[in-house]
Amino acid sequence: MAKFLRILLQMLVFVAAFSLSVRPSWWFMERLWTRTFPSEQSTNDRTFVVLVRQANAEGHYAVALYPNIEDDKKLVTDIEDQDVAIINRDLRASISDQRLNYLYFKVLSRGKEYTDVELEVPPKGDFWSKNSYRIQNGRAYLLREMQFGPIFGLTVGILPIIAGVLAVICCNRLLKLYRQPS
DSSP: OHHHHHHHHHHHHHHHHHHHHHHHHHHHHHHHHOEEOOHHHHHHHOOEEEEEEESSSSOOEEEEEESOOOTTEEEOOOOOTTHHHHHHHHHHHTTTOOOTTOOSEEEEEEETTEEEEEEEOOOSSSOEEEEEEEEETTEEEEEEEEEEOHHHHHHHHHHHHHHHHHHHHHHHHHHHHHHSOO
């Protein structure tokens, strides 16, 4: 029975350490995997995802590759604060996402004659992207780009696994100290 309780304690310690370190690991790996681009050069040689609005009467928001936007869609260049909720609703609806509060689109900053935004493509499979771009003078300029996929998920898991193993080792040492007679 004591061995079973010890294994159960080790599992709980591992899961706790693993769970607590996933979010910081995700943040850290996302910073490592993000590529930054000078805004003047990004439009000429990169294709990236931007927010567009369909030209039909409903005018739903969607994503498209820039600069190769289809004729029935238009790059969104004017974004009001009240539009952000509608944009996120339309992006969630494109994949039937039930998470009512997840933000696929954010306005990062506004300046004189420009707006910096962040757009995460609603995932329809194992791979998706997230980028930040500047809207200025009716054009989009890529600032940062991040590609998510299975390899990214595996690298995120490395640090939590290490944290869990170290926590179990520390737990075992504490149990040995506790069991040793003084």
